[in-house]
Amino acid sequence: MTTIRAAACAVALLALPVSISGAAPVQAVNPTAAAIHAFRQKVADYVKVHREADSKVPSLTETNDPTKIAVREAALGQAIRELRAGARPGDIFVAEVRPHLIALIQRDFAKRSRTSRRALVEDQPATLALEVNMTYPTAIPLATFPGKLLRTLPDLPPELEYRIVGRHLILRDVKANIVVDFIRDAVPTT
Amino acid sequence: MTFLSRHMPWTSLLVLAICSTFFPASGDSWTGASAAAAVVRAADDTMPPVAEGSVRFAVLGDTGTGGSAQRQVGAQLAESHAVFPFEFVLMLGDNMYGSERPQDFERKFEEPYRPLLDRGIQFYASLGNHDDPNQRFYKPFNMNGQRYYTFRKGDVRFFALDSNYMDKDQQAWLEKELAASDSKWKIAFFHHPLYSSGARHGSEEDLRDIVEPLFVEHGVSVVFAGHEHFYERIKPQKGIHHFTNGAAAKLRAGNIRVGPLTAKGFDTDHSYMLVEIHEDTMHFQVLSRPGKRVDAGTVVVRVPAATTATKGDR
Numbered sequence: 179m180t181t182i183r184a185a186a187c188a189v190a191l192l193a194l195p196v197s198i199s200g201a202a203p204v205q206a207v208n209p210t211a212a213a214i215h216a217f218r219q220k221v222a223d224y225v226k227v228h229r230e231a232d233s234k235v236p237s238l239t240e241t242n243d244p245t246k247i248a249v250r251e252a253a254l255g256q257a258i259r260e261l262r263a264g265a266r267p268g269d270i271f272v273a274e275v276r277p278h279l280i281a282l283i284q285r286d287f288a289k290r291s292r293t294s295r296r297a298l299v300e301d302q303p304a305t306l307a308l309e310v311n312m313t314y315p316t317a318i319p320l321a322t323f324p325g326k327l328l329r330t331l332p333d334l335p336p337e338l339e340y341r342i343v344g345r346h347l348i349l350r351d352v353k354a355n356i357v358v359d360f361i362r363d364a365v366p367t368t
Numbered sequence: 369m370t371f372l373s374r375h376m377p378w379t380s381l382l383v384l385a386i387c388s389t390f391f392p393a394s395g396d397s398w399t400g401a402s403a404a405a406a407v408v409r410a411a412d413d414t415m416p417p418v419a420e421g422s423v424r425f426a427v428l429g430d431t432g433t434g435g436s437a438q439r440q441v442g443a444q445l446a447e448s449h450a451v452f453p454f455e456f457v458l459m460l461g462d463n464m465y466g467s468e469r470p471q472d473f474e475r476k477f478e479e480p481y482r483p484l485l486d487r488g489i490q491f492y493a494s495l496g497n498h499d500d501p502n503q504r505f506y507k508p509f510n511m512n513g514q515r516y517y518t519f520r521k522g523d524v525r526f527f528a529l530d531s532n533y534m535d536k537d538q539q540a541w542l543e544k545e546l547a548a549s550d551s552k553w554k555i556a557f558f559h560h561p562l563y564s565s566g567a568r569h570g571s572e573e574d575l576r577d578i579v580e581p582l583f584v585e586h587g588v589s590v591v592f593a594g595h596e597h598f599y600e601r602i603k604p605q606k607g608i609h610h611f612t613n614g615a616a617a618k619l620r621a622g623n624i625r626v627g628p629l630t631a632k633g634f635d636t637d638h639s640y641m642l643v644e645i646h647e648d649t650m651h652f653q654v655l656s657r658p659g660k661r662v663d664a665g666t667v668v669v670r671v672p673a674a675t676t677a678t679k680g681d682r
Contacts (some may be wrong), residue, residue: 231665240507244473247505252389290462297570322560325534325574352501 212334214272220270221334224246224358228337228351231257236307238353252313255354259311267310270349270359277345279331286327287366298324298342299365313344315349319342402495413661414448414642417655422646423522424453427455428616429460429594430496434475437638438617440657442480445640448655449484452642456521457481457489460594460613461496461531463509477508491518494528496559497592501530518545524645525551529558531593532593535579542579546586553645553669554588561593563602565630567623569595583608589670590650592623598624598635600655601663605629609667611652615639634662 235241235253238246270303271279287295297323314320331340334349338358341346341348347364417424417438426445431438447469463568464476473602478485485491485508491507494516504511509519516538526546527545546554560572572595583591584606594614596635602610614636623632638657643650654663 190479192547238505238513239513240513242507243470244468244506245470247502248470251500251502293570294573316500316538317466320499320501320532322497322572324577325578327534327574334494336537339535343522355500355502 188209190252197328209274209280213272214276217270217275217332220272221332223352225335225337227258227261227356231261251353251355255313255351255356258354258356260309263280265310265359267360268333269310271347271361279361282330283327283347283364284366286324286330295366299367306346308343308346308348308357308362310357310359312357314348314355314357316340316355320350370610374552390674395644401625403532404491412471413655413659414451415661415664416451417453417643417644419646421522422644424455424642424644425521426454427460427613427641427643428457428615429559429612430462430597430618431459431616432462432464432472432476432498433617434465434472435481435617437619437657438476438480439639441640442482442484444655444659445481445659446483447659448640448642449487449489452644457484457491458526458528458592459491459509459558460592461495462493462498462594463493463496463503463619464500465469468503472623473506484526488599492526492528495530495532496556496560497532510655514539518549519522519616520551522645523551523647524553524555526553527556527588529556529579531558531560531572531575539578540581543582543586544584548590549586553590553650554583554586554650555581555590555592556588557592559593560595561600561602561610561658562591563605563610564593564596564612565600565602565625565633566596566598566612566620567625567629568620571629580606580608587671590667592641596620596623597632599639599641600624600630600634600660601632601665602629603631609671611641613641613654614631615618629645660676 182286201249210258231254232340234257235250238250241247306315320341323342334340337352339350339352341350342365345365345367346360348360370598377531450571456574464472490510493503493511495503501515503509504513504515511528516528518525518527520526527542529542549663554671562576563571589609591608591610593610593612595620596612598612598615600612601645602612617638619638620635624630624635626633633653634656639654639662641652641654643652648669652665652667652669
């Protein structure tokens with residue numbers, strides 16, 4: 179009996195590598211990590227576009243002439259718009275990362291006191307008709323981005339920043355002052 | 369007998385005198401002539417410096433309207449400068465409300481402070497929520513093209529922060545710069561107050577949780593902030609003195625809800641602050657748009673080891 183069992187085990191062990199190598203490798207994939215990875219890849223692609231556009235316009239150093247600042251900002255924005263002519267909402271805030279980012283924002287708001295939530299919402303600028311590649315109007319304030327929430331969201335390179343406008347999360351190009359992408363209704367109402 | 373009294377009928381002089389007495393220039397109809405009358409009062413109430421060779425500066429917050437109140441405060445500040453010759457000005461953000469076209473830089477910054485700029489007074493700006501961060505490239509703001517930066521004057525190291533966007537990079541930079549500084553005085557200035565009794569905004573708790581531990585650990589003595597459109601001196605918090613100066617052009621009258629934080633508040637008119645640092649003492653005075661001194665006092669430098677001893681200061 180013992181001999182039979184030992185033989186069976188040996189057969190089973192011999193067969194194991196065959197069966198493992200024969201099947202597709204099973205790897206646990208964290209969907210959130212994959213979504214963030216996809217987002218980061220899109221951000222990296224955008225930074226390449228930004229840098230290409232940046233190389234096409236005169237470089238900006240400190241100046242006494244505010245006209246030069248305005249002209250440079252507009253030129254950079256225009257160069258980016260031309261390079262991203264077909265850009266659409268969701269190109270960077272890809273579909274798979276959107277629910278994750280919304281969940282992070284909602285979780286952050288849920289932890290805040292009613293006063294804190296109200297202060298954040300009241301501090302937001304008036305509703306803005308968002309479009310990808312639009313210039314962020316300088317007449318509308320850039321509301322403070324809550325520092326603690328910022329620490330929960332995926333890090334961004336210096337070319338980009340998150341902002342909240344009304345109830346929408348936007349991705350803004352800092353030097354070109356343009357809206358690069360957005361997620362509508364990401365912020366809870368109260 | 370003056371030229372005027374020889375050539376103007378006495379009745380006209382009488383009318384002029386009555387108008388000047390009973391119809392003082394209002395905020396919106398302010399003119400150069402009424403400014404001259406107002407700034408005399410400001411100079412009268414401005415205290416001169418206490419010591420030679422001290423570090424002297426002015427503090428202005430929420431300035432960039434281009435309106436009459438900003439011009440009036442600018443004129444008062446220039447008059448104060450004659451009595452209290454400060455070297456530079458700290459700007460606490462909202463340097464430019466609304467549009468930021470080239471002509472706005474002129475109307476909302478250069479014109480109101482022209483007398484000071486002409487005297488070579490340097491302005492050091494921080495960014496508010498109404499500011500395009502590209503203001504950092506505007507040379508008269510002395511930001512060296514950075515959203516956050518540091519500079520030293522005598523024994524004082526200043527840290528200008530961008531409180532709109534306190535990301536990990538800025539936090540790491542702040543920690544590194546604070547740790548590296550051996551200055552006796554460390555002063556931080558930025559837009560959003562860590563402590564405030566304002567009904568409109570109140571304390572910026574998110575920001576406070578991030579930067580206050582660094583300020584405490586590395587010996588920051590004083591914090592200047594704006595955002596709230598009034599003046600408030602906060603009772604020392606964890607040994608640090610906080611001042612809110614956000615009424616150099618905008619005013620939210622009656623907005624201070626006096627409570628346990630308030631040491632002194634002024635929310636009935638516009639205001640600006642003058643500061644002098646000499647050895648271990650900071651002397652401050654706050655003047656209103658009509659030139660009245662509304663607060664004054666001294667602050668003693670804080671050293672990190674004294675943190676425990678000063679905890680719970682009132």
